[in-house]
Amino acid sequence: MEKLNKTHQQQPYAFSMPVQYVDGGQDSRKTLTEDELEVKAARQYIKVQKRLMKEMDIRRESLGSLGQSQSDLYPNEKAEVISTGPFYLDKCIGGSTVGLFRPLMKVVEERSAEPAVPCGVTWPCSGFFSCAVLQKTGEPPLINGWIPYLGKALIFRKDAFKFLLDQQKKLGDIFTVHIAGRYITFIMDPFQYVYVIRNSKQLEFHEFADKMASKTFDYPALSNGKFPDLKENLHRIYQYLQGKPLDIISDHMMKNLQDIFEWKCSQATDWETEKMYKFCCSVMFEASFVTLYGRVPAADGHKVISEIRDKFIKFDASFPYLAANIPIELLGATKKVRKELIHHFLLQNMTKWLGGSKVVQARQDIFEKYELLGDYDKAAHHFAFLWASVGNTIPATFWAMYYLLRHPEALAAVRDEIDHLLQSTGQKRGPTYNIHLTREQLDNLVYLESALNESLRMCSSSMNIRISQEDFVLKLEGNQEVGLRKGDWIALYPQILHMDPEVYEDPKEYKFDRYIENGKKKTTFYKAGRKLKYFLMPFGSGISMCPGRFLAMNEMKMFLFLLLAHFDVELVENKAVRLDNSRMGLGILLPDVDIAFRYKLRALRM
Incomplete structure (x- = not known):
């Protein structure tokens, strides 16, 4: 009954x-x-x-x-x-x-x-x-x-x-x-995640994401029938963020990061003090922008990118409300700021930028095939791609840096690993030397990767959503069944997994070597005596997994590598920085306050 x-x-x-x-x-x-x-x-x-x-x-x-x-x-x-x-x-x-x-x-x-x-x-x-x-x-x-x-x-x-x-x-x-x-x-139950993730026919994500993104970034929805195969064509472009193309774009990112750090070196003759989040935002935004879209050739190119960054920060502050479908008219100057940002990506502006990436060029080529896609709409797509590239990477970089500086033993272990790699490859550090890292070398920095994964575990708060496309019964492990109706949402909330004491001992504590076992990467975690397939999910899952996750990890590793190779760094303020829950469900949480740190050039002993 x-x-x-x-x-x-x-x-x-x-x-x-x-x-x-x-x-x-x-x-x-x-x-x-x-x-x-x-x-x-x-x-x-x-x-x-x-x-x-x-x-x-x-x-x-x-x-x-x-x-x-x-x-x-x-x-x-x-x-x-x-x-x-x-x-x-x-x-x-x-x-x-x-x-x-x-x-x-x-x-x-x-x-x-x-x-x-x-x-x-x-x-x-x-x-x-x-x-x-x-x-x-x-x-x-x-x-x-x-x-x-x-x-x-x-x-x-x-x-x-x-x-x-x-x-x-x-x-x-x-x-x-x-x-x-x-x-x-x-x-x-994390053991049931697989039954949701693999059931992509009845449990859909892309249409939901498309509607949210189109309203947030002000371009027409891809699923409205006017742009046949556009979604599939754009999805295929993500091949440029994997394999050999990933190596190429990562090399460009490394060069751009080194250029920025070289400029920082020229300024840091003694201790320089900055706010940490502002520092991470400045470096990562400019390096990512130049890597993806190219260098602004004007003499004041740095200033132009800084102006775009400042507008981006203002827009980003309203992103949670836009994602929740709040009318932009109620969000102060957000509509004006969004329009200004989109105008930066009009074709007549982008053609002036030099050395853009293949992934952005491929997106441009596809957009040109759709006559019903206006110039403003194309520019809005490019702006959305920029947000996807840095919106979560910047706060994730902050947390990785913050936890390292908070824990001297972690900082020392990661720095020793970096110095050892430079010595073993015969590379010198300093503002006049270019450092080159292969993908294999980056992957072998186990302490750096473990420290980064640990900070991601502690600061990520994504909610993996699927929407039922029809009335159906979802079959789970142990003969369990869940009746779902068309339009119902089903959600995984990995933060529960990340903070589960059965999976992670003392989950509220930062342990930089949590993902290392016998000197190698640790990939086996257990709950109730059973091995987990999913134990760390900062980038989503299945069809909703971030296609740029490999580039994002490389970018953060390279940032930390160059920072610790070139500079002595330490916190200036002794205050706790907590998670700001206002972005709950949307990815990486921001800090509730910024914190001051200082840096200076390391003595050249190599």
Whole structure:
């Protein structure tokens, strides 16, 4: 017999909450229940929504006085404007959803009113919020949440890691969570990952990613039928990021990094102090830009790239909201900044740059075959490729450098390995010497790679998403089955795996040699006595795995190699840098603060 539980369709339903009293007193030291945390988060959420709606009302009145319609305010808005935004909700509101959120605010305000409110009441709900449907046999336990439409979105956003662990303890390794109108089924057991990853026919990723990217970077979706085979043609180009072509582009990256470090050497006659994230961003952005798109021939080429970088940083700050489908009109100057960035990549500008990569040239050649793809659209694609190249690599480089400087024994081991390689290959270090590294030599730097993998384990927070293309039963190990409906999301959250004490001893501690065993790379990790196929997943999985992961790893290794070969480096500030969870689910987390370090040229003893 089927139970009333899962909420996909529009049917009358009463939202209820277990009897619970919300503490409105002074003592904030006591441990809050999950419901109390949700109420607290809801209050903060309401404040943001009120401010945003006030801004929207002002804009609407302004448009009205000019005789314009609401569609002029949000020309690309659709009714489901926030339906694809499970990650970030503090600005999650658009013109077409005002009627949705005003009744929501009334419900939440009444629920969160002070003084203490007895919560055993049921709240009638109809229209958009009415959503009860029969839960089918075989479907996982559903965590619905009491806030209309949002479900568990607020508590999930606050601390997804803790929330998912708590649900796993209560419900087991498979459960569904209602988050911002979406039903996301989480698979928590890493031994079951393979059954999701290999099932690419029923569980699709590319269409979801295409829609998100097209809205974020302002180009027409590849799947809209106007551009036959464009997606497949672009995918084939990733061959330039593997094998021999990877060696070529890595060599160019090494040369460009050395040019930048040589310039840094000329400035660092004594100790130079900089902010670490800003330093990593400056070096990695310029080296990546020149490697991919070519050198700006103007005398002020460095200045031009710095200006593009500064705009990129401003855009990147809004990326989580754009990825969550927040209208760009609500994000301050982001729309203007995005347009300016895209204009840098118009053909008349790119033709002036010298020495671009084959992968970018191949993309240009393909775009020229599609007449319906305008010049602005092509430029937007190039800008999106730039973001994909550096958006996660820059923070990952920061964390690798930060953890090395935080742990002197790690720094010493990696530097000894670097010095040994230079000595064994007869290469000299210093601003006037070019260092050449083969792929084999890079791969054999086991301490460097282990330290890098360890920092990736600790700072990555990607959520691997697939969308069910039809109603079907996903078969898992141990004769387990999961009933999924068309449109349901299924998610792997590798951060849970990365911080599992069964897999990694003392997972919250940085251990630079965690991925080394008997002097060689360690690739065997166990859980419950069984060998894991997947134990480190910073680059996604299966069809959603980052195609540029090999280049990204090479770039970060080369950055750290040259930094430690040329400079003595040390932290200036003794403060803890923590993960900023605002990008939860989107890749590498940023630091919550920047930190000062200093560097100077190493004495030439070789």
